[in-house]
Amino acid sequence: MDFEKLAKEIVAGVGGEKNVNSLVHCATRLRFSLKDNTKADTALLEKNPGVIAVKESGGQYQVVIGNTVPEVYEAIGKVSTIIDSSDREREAGESKSKKGFGAVIDVISSIFAPLLGVMAGAGILKGLLLICSNFGWLEAKSSTYIILFGAADSLFYFLPLLLAVTTARKFGGNIFVALTIAGALLIPSITALNGAESAVTFFGIPVVMMSYSSTVIPIIIAIIVMSKLEKFCNRRIHESVKNFITPLILLVIMVPLTLMVFGPFGVYVGNGIADILIAAFLFSPLIAGALLGAGWQLFVIFGVHWGLVPVFINNIAVYGRDGIKPAATASVFAQTGASLGVMLKTKNKKLKTLAGSATLSALFGITEPAVYGVTLPLKRPFIAGIIGGAVGGAIIGQAGTQAFASGAPGLLTLPIFYGPGGQGFSGLIMGITASFLISMVLTYILGFEDPVEEEKQEVVATTAASPAPIHHPVRASDTVLSPLSGTVVALSDVPDPAFAAEAMGKGIAVEPAEGRIVAPFAGTVTVAFKKKHALAVVSDQGLEVLVHVGMDTVKLDGEHFTSYIQEGDRVSAGQLLLEFDIARIREAGYSTITPVIVTNTFDYSDIIPLQPTVVTHGEPLLEAIGTESNTESTTHTVISNPKYST
Template identity: 45%
Template sequence: MATKVDFQSLATDVLKLVGGENNISSVVHCATRLRFVLKDRSGADEAAIKRLPGVITVVESGGQFQVVIGNNVPLVYAGLPASLTADAQGKNEQSGSGNFLGKAVDIVSSIFAPVLGAMAGVGILKGLLAVAVVANWIENTSTTYQILYAAGDAFFMFLPIILAITAARKFGASVFTAVTLAGALLYTQLQAVSVLVDGEVQKMTLLAFQQAGNDVTFLGIPVVLQSYTSTVIPIIIAVWVQSLLERPLNKFLHESIRNFITPMIVLVIMVPLTLLTLGPAGVWLGNALASVLQSAYDFSPIASGILIAMLWQIMVIFGVHWGIVPVFINNVSLNGFDPLKAACFPAVLSQAGAAFGLFLRLRDQQQKALSGSAALAGIFGITEPAVYGVTLPRKRPFVIAVISAGVGGAIIGATSTMVYGTGAPGLLTLPIGIDPSGANNTIGWLVAGTAVSFVLAAVLTYFFGMSAEDIAKDKATAKPEPAVASAEVAGAAVSQELDELELNAPVAGTLIPLAEVADPVFSSGKMGDGIAIMPTSGKIYAPCDATVKVAMKSGHAFGLRTDTGVDILIHIGIDTVALKGEGFTPHVTRGQEVKAGDLLAEVDLELMAAKGIDSTTIMLLTNSAKFRMDFLVTPREVNPHTQVIQVRPAQSTATV
């Protein structure tokens, strides 16, 4: 049974743990979070805040210390001193503040996080193809192999186009203009054009034309062409500059011509500019970063393996690992292999091993189940449940996992183990350690180093991962298997109220998985399960018949409750609370009953794009744990009449 939260007491506790009223420059709230701007970050006890009943987690982004509460955040906010909440009305929220490193990490993570699933998928596919070739199940000269390899390799060949999409979303630029810009970079090396060679017209790519010793110029200015397939940094820089150019153009040009004149002007300027300067500079920067890390590896492979393996999970916690991810991708793209990413496998699997060790050691059934599920997720490369839910809170298992990772990293470094693809380190991505050419297979050492880290972490955690006090506490709280009667009764109660509920898309646009949302609170599912939509319309509709329980005055978020107890959160855009209602026109108020298809709000998408605000609209069931959800459509275009989620009572655990 959930603990009842006293929201006034929670507000008092949060205020105390962030350093008191004197440490707060401003505080506002959105639909789910208290957003503090603190004078002294060191004055806030993040760990203690996370342990408070009623607090989901703490997120730091853009200079804000954000305490995630959920639907009840207005009640907690109301419990703060009036001097703070009144002052907040007249203060500008400093959502754009933060140090350079924080901003850089936020940018890189927002660009790469949405594509990691596809990247892991093609990495696994290429690894499995390599296994099939080594096992003589298929010939690498067969057309079957070539077709499957195309499915795996296309991601990297057209990586600039893929990153153009996510970069445009992050920088608030036109997605389709950015994709065209990326396509123009690839066009110079993929598409044959008519050129004069020794006075004769021939068909060849511009890159091949230049490589044959001919001059390529633009208005008389020499152009040094590059191969842009699989590159990372050039397109990110180019789309950022594109966004800077689009904003003044969109403001200057009349709306009757803006939609087609702005893209034309941007492309006329950006394609030559990128080919002349930004592209070569980006390629040079990417190669320079890779060269620095490669030099460190060449100096001492063992030391590099140990350091990467031991520090990787720590870097993940602080988000700074995103600064290295592009280097991994760059190495594989340019060289076909990477010696650095291999050391990440022990780092991930050691956390899973530590969680497994606790699973074997613990007696408390609830903690045992948590550790077991976290270990299973970690084995497949998802370490957040293990780190944040199991090892880090207990400290000892986390330290043991880091040390165990170092042992595996040393093995991998000493044997010059390589990987030949990318993807989140885990059991399914181990095949990326197979050399497709068969010339330098070190997959055995990759498996050995990873296995050693897992086993060592599990064994050491089992024997040394709990203090005497923890062991005594575990014994005291251990209980026999809980009866399922109460769960059955609860399930029956829900079944009587809810038979089946179908939710429509709240807005027209492109449906995307929740995991691709560039906000860890939503993408992690901590707020509940649901969907996200990249909107093409500014009209937001009710997905079903319900009562409006939360209606933010800013118009960027709404909480709905059906008469069967399903709680729905519709959040328009990421960090849109910073707009303070600008561009939003709400059409409903708290307590109002709405029908499916009723207009909840209107939003100015062009304004959000001009201000660089991500317009991704999220629809969650904040009490999704009480129900079973079936997603009716895969990512594609949807409209407010498209049924996207079916909600049913949770399946009973009774045994018949």
């Protein structure tokens, strides 16, 4: 895949660089903060083969890419200044256009999304070490275990430092000052005060000391306030001294303020939210697990799942484990099973391939291709996934499964759910297996509206006799004048198997030089598609010709086309039938190569192309060689099902 080409198309699709405040990415999505979402061309982006889906959620304009999102993100950095623009990051930090719950979700996702990859890797390593320790493969006191556990646990211990960076970037604060403030919360001389026998005060004001390693909320609140205070100071301090006076003020004010106010407040809030959710699981782990297993993918679609991410991390930091997240794993495997069910059931080759690759991605926790590309568009498979997720979540909740490290739920991250003695792990395996199988079977049984192959059902060559058969003693030779000007292309070179294989008849194709289609002879219009992208004309001698402008242009829904005909119209050779905007069609990502097909090829001895390289309107393009058979009835091609046309 040409990532730089895709990057340019995405940047253009979101309204250009000037419309972008900031950009971050998670495991599968580019998350844009746009100045004006109405300037983004969602329809154009969704037609791009490199884009799975486009969603607006939590104040963000999200372009779902899939597993290759890091490469696309890097390519955007090469073809634009979006990623490096600190001004835009500051503008994004203001989030003036976002209010209420959407603004909260936008902030949380922007802060945590950049950490998901390393968080998953560290979580897997931590889970594997727990398994090795439980089975006696590695002694927990051995230097090997200690080194590897340190590599896995460092992210979680120093999490405030990492969150300081992402929060400062989000709100346009000084990253190095933010790191220094976070470091003050973890520096041994200050952490030692947590266990001090004497009271801790700051200029006589009592300070409630706590442990801030692995915490989430305190540092986020502190850096948000720091960023606001920094802007306030920079506006009022002279440029000659603000580069060092502002950081001085921030350190003197923010470190004590964080220890006295933001730290304790953040810890209490985080623990309070966690206690409420834990109480729900204690009240009825089966019901709570079922609800989370059923609803997790819905949360993901609307972006509100980010609101639970800090809770998961906080639980692991405070309690060393989390009993809420495991139920969400059932939802991931449920959508995986539903996608596999689609692959097994569908007869559409393209959908089968898509569902197969999406199933593989979903097994490793990347569900966007499965959800947005397969189950959600087909509706019933997505519902089957919700049902399967509810059953699996109930089993996991009832089993009391715990997560002992962070990481996106998937096949590789299963070790993070294996704790001391493996308690609850068997319930997790039962739950995800049940959710996978139930969703797969339900999808297969309930079925779905299987998309018809694009095998050009648009042109179904039925040999139904015309309402008024035209009798000819001999099928006379006939000439097709070129309906358009451009470069001649062999039908075998058309990027569509049905046309290239002459499944609809023999003919030729033309890469148009101008957007005009004229009548190839005197005759009658037999078909004028509502989407305006194709038409069919029959000559007075019975020669039937289909002109199809471009590939997959039916998806434009008539945009960029102007038709001047209706079915049943009489036309003369050279009469203007259709106009189209070549440039706009190509900008939309569609080929404009135009096949000109004799659909009743078998009524003639042969169809011979007459122009080898270029052609203009009205020049002879094809010669239909007549037959020497007896009188016969002319049969007309019936063209139907434009919904599935190219």
